Amino acid sequence: MTASFDWATFERELTDALEAAIRSALLAHRDEQFYAAALGGIYREERGVISRPSLGMNSVEALNQHPLEEQPDVRWSMFDWDHLDDDWLAEAQRWEEALTAEACRERTSHWESTFQRYLMMLVRVCREVRTRLRTSGVVGPEFLVLVIDDEHHELLVRHVLTPSEVGRHFPELDVRAAEVARVAALPESERAAYFVSRLGSFSGPIDSEAAEEALRLLGQAAAPGLVARLGVEGQAWQAAKLLGEIGLADNSVTQALDTALTRLGGADQAWTARALAFLGRLDLVVDKIGRLPDDVVVTAICAPYTSFRVAPLPLNYRPLEEALERWPEAIADELKPGRGYCEISADEAAEATRGLTSRYDVVRRHAALCLEALQEQDR
Structure with a gap:
């Protein structure tokens, strides 16, 4: 598909098909x-396929079949609903292929903008269908037509519903917005402490994922709280990971990571070793060979070449090639295809090109795939 993708026809067909599917379900289940x-379950792969949404519908009767304590979670969990329809849109495959081709015809930024345009189109479709159904008297004002997506949940809910409807049906979003505003007004050090306290939390207005993102943005201000968390067994791994991602390589951070390295175990120890590698202090890990498990050393050596490489040092295969002399099988397993490789910049292409001539299959394969991905980004 070229730039002539027919957005207007796509939106019109989606709107008409969604209205018809909802009307049919309501008629078939009059009792x-x-x-x-809701439209949801939109599968996508960046620079790859974008699927059509599934259609879900739920009734008060179906909701009441669940235990009372489960109902708040089930109420907006589309794939726990009684009525699911994957075939509501005629010629769905043709539209999926056309939309995917449109998204993939240029660089990643075009794919992202196309997907966002798709989501906003689905918002308009849902709003129009709800208006049609209400105007014709098929449903009452409390019947909602939503777009549900885990990644963009709040954005889509707020675009589909009015502010008063958001407060009535999704009060947790307003609670979260108030808490975000309160925390934003705190001094930077207090904000950092608050977000560190939210790490590992999967409930409340600000969860662990949101806290991680906030701490990355805070940067240096996040260091004291994260360093202190290195002393908490079972939680140190997350602090180490964030310190590595933020790229805080000052002495206080590297010394704290170095001290924690031999004191911790399991995932805490492994992520502390990876963090040191991200910060360019792999030497502190290598110095402890014999005192650390081999798998911890190997995962640290391999870390800068994996998809976890967020704040990278320039690509350099020399440490990897040296380590392959000692741990060829373990490193080959750690960097086998499918594990996820780092993305490189144009400035690193020269080292990747050198890697194509390495004596080691692992390095040659890694370099080839990284260069291929770089070429894809430039298309």
């Missing part, structure tokens, strides 16, 4: 009181 329909 149920439906409270929502």
Whole structure:
């Protein structure tokens, strides 16, 4: 598909098909009181396929079949609903292929903008269908038509519903917004301490994932709280990972990581070793060969070449090639295809090109795939 992708026709067909599918379900289940329909389950791969959404519908009767304590979670969990329809859109495969081709015809930024345009189109579709159904008297004002997506949940809910409807049906979003505003007004050091306290939390207005992102943005201000967390067994791994991703390579951070390295165990120890590698202090890990498990040393050596490489040092295969003399099988397993390789910049292409002539298969394969990905980015 070229730049002539027909967005207008796509939106019109989606709107008409969604209205028809909801009307049909309501007619087929007249004895149920439906409270929502939703488009969701949109599978996508960056620079790859973008799927059509599934259609879900749920009724008060179906919701009441679940234990009372489960109902708040089930209410907006589309794949726990009674009525799911993957075939509501005619010629779905043709539209998926056309949309994917449109998204993939240029660089990653075009794929991202195309996907965002797709989401906003689905928002308009849902709003239009809800208006049609209400205007014709098929449903009442409380019946919702939503776009549900885990990654963009709040954004889509706020675009589909009015502010008063958000407060009534998704009150947790307003609670979260108030908490975000409160924390944003705190001094930087207090903000950092707050976000560190939220690490590992999967409930409340700000969860662990949001806290991680906030700490990355805070940078240096996050260091004291993260360093202190290195002393908490079972939680140190997350602090080490963030310190490595942020790229805080000052002495206080590297000394704290070095001290924690031999004191910790399991995932805490492994991520502390990786963090030191991310910060250019692999020497502190290598110095402890014999005192650390071999797998911890190997995972640190390999870390700068994996997809976890967030704040990278320039690509350099020399340490990897030296380590392959000692741990060829373990490193080959750690960097086998499918594990996820780092992305390189144009400035690193020369080292990757040198890697193509390495005596080691692992390095040659890694270099070839990194260069291939770099070429894809430039298309």
